[in-house]
Amino acid sequence: MTKPLEGIKIIDFTHVQAGPACTQLLAWFGADVIKVERPGSGDVTRNQLRDIPDADALYFTMLNSNKKSLTLDTKKPEGKEVLEKLIRESDVLVENFGPGALDRMGFSWERLNELNPKMIVASVKGFSDGHHYDDLKVYENVAQCAGGAASTTGFWDGPPTISAAALGDSNTGMHLAIGILTALLGRDKTGKGQKVAVSMQDSVLNLCRVKLRDQQRLERVGYLEEYPQYPHGEFSDVVPRGGNAGGGGQPGWVLKCKGWETDPNAYIYFTIQGHAWEPICKALGKPEWIDDPAYKTAEARQPHIFGIFKTIEAWLADKTKFEAVDILRKFDIPCAPVLTMKELANDPSLRASGTIVEVPHKKRGSYLTVGSPIKFSDMKPEVTASPLLGEHTDEVLASLGYTKQDIFNLREVKAV
Ligand code: CAO
Numbered sequence: 001m002t003k004p005l006e007g008i009k010i011i012d013f014t015h016v017q018a019g020p021a022c023t024q025l026l027a028w029f030g031a032d033v034i035k036v037e038r039p040g041s042g043d044v045t046r047n048q049l050r051d052i053p054d055a056d057a058l059y060f061t062m063l064n065s066n067k068k069s070l071t072l073d074t075k076k077p078e079g080k081e082v083l084e085k086l087i088r089e090s091d092v093l094v095e096n097f098g099p100g101a102l103d104r105m106g107f108s109w110e111r112l113n114e115l116n117p118k119m120i121v122a123s124v125k126g127f128s129d130g131h132h133y134d135d136l137k138v139y140e141n142v143a144q145c146a147g148g149a150a151s152t153t154g155f156w157d158g159p160p161t162i163s164a165a166a167l168g169d170s171n172t173g174m175h176l177a178i179g180i181l182t183a184l185l186g187r188d189k190t191g192k193g194q195k196v197a198v199s200m201q202d203s204v205l206n207l208c209r210v211k212l213r214d215q216q217r218l219e220r221v222g223y224l225e226e227y228p229q230y231p232h233g234e235f236s237d238v239v240p241r242g243g244n245a246g247g248g249g250q251p252g253w254v255l256k257c258k259g260w261e262t263d264p265n266a267y268i269y270f271t272i273q274g275h276a277w278e279p280i281c282k283a284l285g286k287p288e289w290i291d292d293p294a295y296k297t298a299e300a301r302q303p304h305i306f307g308i309f310k311t312i313e314a315w316l317a318d319k320t321k322f323e324a325v326d327i328l329r330k331f332d333i334p335c336a337p338v339l340t341m342k343e344l345a346n347d348p349s350l351r352a353s354g355t356i357v358e359v360p361h362k363k364r365g366s367y368l369t370v371g372s373p374i375k376f377s378d379m380k381p382e383v384t385a386s387p388l389l390g391e392h393t394d395e396v397l398a399s400l401g402y403t404k405q406d407i408f409n410l411r412e413v414k415a416v
Contacts, residue, residue: 003030003379008184011036011086011093012067015043017140017166018124018200019096020063021173026180027066028372028381031092034396035064035387036083039071039416042389055363061386062369065359068392071416074105078415083107085400087115092180096124098137109195119193120183124172128199138200143168147204152211154241156229161241172203210247214239226251231303246271251302253309254338257321268321270312271334272305274298279331284315354380361385390416 005026012023012035020035020043027033037043045059070086073079087093093112095102102108102123112121126138127146136142141162144150154161165171179196187193205212214224215238223235226249227242246252252271259266272280277296281289289295294304301308316324321337328335339347345368350356357371362385372381393416397407410416 003381005030006032008032008092009090010034011083011090013093013095013097013102014124015096016045017059017063017169018172019094019176020045021166021170022122022124022176022180023067023094023173024063024065025174025177025372026092028383029379033067034086034090034392035067035069036072036074036086037069037389039073039390039414042069042071046389052364055361056386056388058367061359061361061364061367064386065369065383067387068396069387069390070393070396071390072393073415074107076413076415078410078413080106082397082400082402082410082415084115086396087112087119089400090116090119091184092120092122094122094176094180099125099135113193113195117193118187118191120180120187120196121193122176122180122183122196122198124176124198124200126200128202129197131199131201133201138168140166140168140200143172143200143204146201148208148211149204152208152239152241155243156233156241158241167204167207168200171207172198172200175203175206211239225299225302228306244269249298250274250334251298251305252334253306255309255313255316257316257324258319265338265340266321267338268316268324268328268335269338270309270328272298272301272308273334276331276333277301280333283328283331283333284312286311354383357383359383359385362388 008026008031010023010026010031010033012019012033014020014023014035023033023035035043041047043060043064045063046056048057048059050057072082074083109121112119125134126136126143127133133146138146144162144167145160147168149167150160150162153163176196176198179198183194183196218224218235218237218239223230224239225231226245227240228245229235229240244252244254250271250273252269254267255270257266257268278290281287293300295301295308319327325335325337344350345356347356353375354371355373357369358366359369360366369383371383394407397410397416402410407416
């Protein structure tokens with residue numbers, strides 16, 4: 001099957017998570033992604049949190065599938081020369097080094113554009129160019145704090161909280177992938193490459209869009225009626241943390257199910273969708289609530305929404321999270337069990353759809369990873385193992401015209 005990005009050559013100068021998540025996605029869709037890594041050590045995640053001695057850590061294998069690995073010391077003249085050759089025949093260079101690192105290496109945007117005016121240069125940084133923090137190095141949690149996620153996540157009586165979802169890293173990588181694909185389409189029209197830059201702060205903020213909505217509503221009316229603080233609690237002049245409240249107009253909460261006393265994940269998320277009030281009452285065996293003025297409208301329910309949740313929890317007390325969802329789904333109620341990583345790893349539907357995939361690896365045996373969450377009618381992205389450090393060095397150098405002797409010489413000066 002021909003993949004849409006076949007023929008697109010990408011220099012993957014990325015490390016850790018934000019950049020690799022972007023290039024992995026492009027590799028799944030057919031791009032020829034060559035990961036350039038420092039000889040001897042490579043991407044730092046190869047060694048981070050190893051579970052098998054001497055084998056690449058899962059952090060690396062789960063973010064670098066379908067790629068090639070070329071070791072190259074791009075600070076040495078010999079390494080720079082190889083990189084320049086590669087740049088001349090590539091379509092995209094993706095990097096997420098600390099601020100200024102690429103310039104210090106001698107590969108500023110101007111230089112890259114001079115070497116290959118058709119090449120797209122894509123960068124992830126913690127903060128956007130010109131931002132008063134643009135000199136900062138940034139990791140995931142820093143970005144979540146800087147992008148508004150932490151101040152709006154968690155409970156009102158606790159501290160700002162970090163989400164387990166990689167809002168700063170993988171999310172930024174996904175934004176960058178959209179930018180790269182857009183620039184590739186643009187190049188088809190103009191023949192020119194361009195610089196695509198995404199900051200982690202901006203990408204987090206983009207996902208916190210509804211919180212910026214709430215800030216403006218709060219400033220106008222002084223309260224936010226879908227937050228647990230309404231109507232009994234106090235609002236300050238900033239968007240508060242709303243616990244597990246629904247972000248839109250539909251109230252919802254995480255509710256206890258049978259076994260919650262011993263199982264920390266025996267919960268479901270229950271949404272009280274406004275127009276589904278009648279089926280909710282029927283499902284709960286509370287037909288008298290349907291026309292009761294204290295329950296009939298969303299506005300009437302809000303002052304005692306937690307009382308309603310308590311009643312639902314009483315109904316859930318003899319049902320597991322799976323049994324509860326099986327009943328509620330028949331009433332068209334938006335809900336789901338709170339699933340653990342163990343349950344997700346073994347979920348037959350996720351296995352069948354290719355969202356959870358088992359990948360054979362030369363050193364590790366097989367490992368589980370998350371495959372493409374994007375599904376196509378004409379293509380099923382296949383996930384192949386991440387490369388060993390320098391696994392494709394000879395192959396890539398040969399494709400650039402280097403002879404066996406040249407490659408030997410490059411090894412002698414430790415440039416590859
Ligand atoms: N050959 C020679 N040198 C190489 C090389 C190679 N193949 N690859 C990288 N290097 C060098 C760089 O030139 C740079 O050297 P200098 O600092 O001397 O100029 C250095 O290695 C890498 O520096 P760095 O700042 O990128 O690395 P770090 O570990 O200090 O910081 C991180 C890591 C992630 C905080 C930083 O890269 C960063 O802020 N990146 C942008 C934001 C980002 O993507 N963060 C997400 C990370 S995922 O959680």
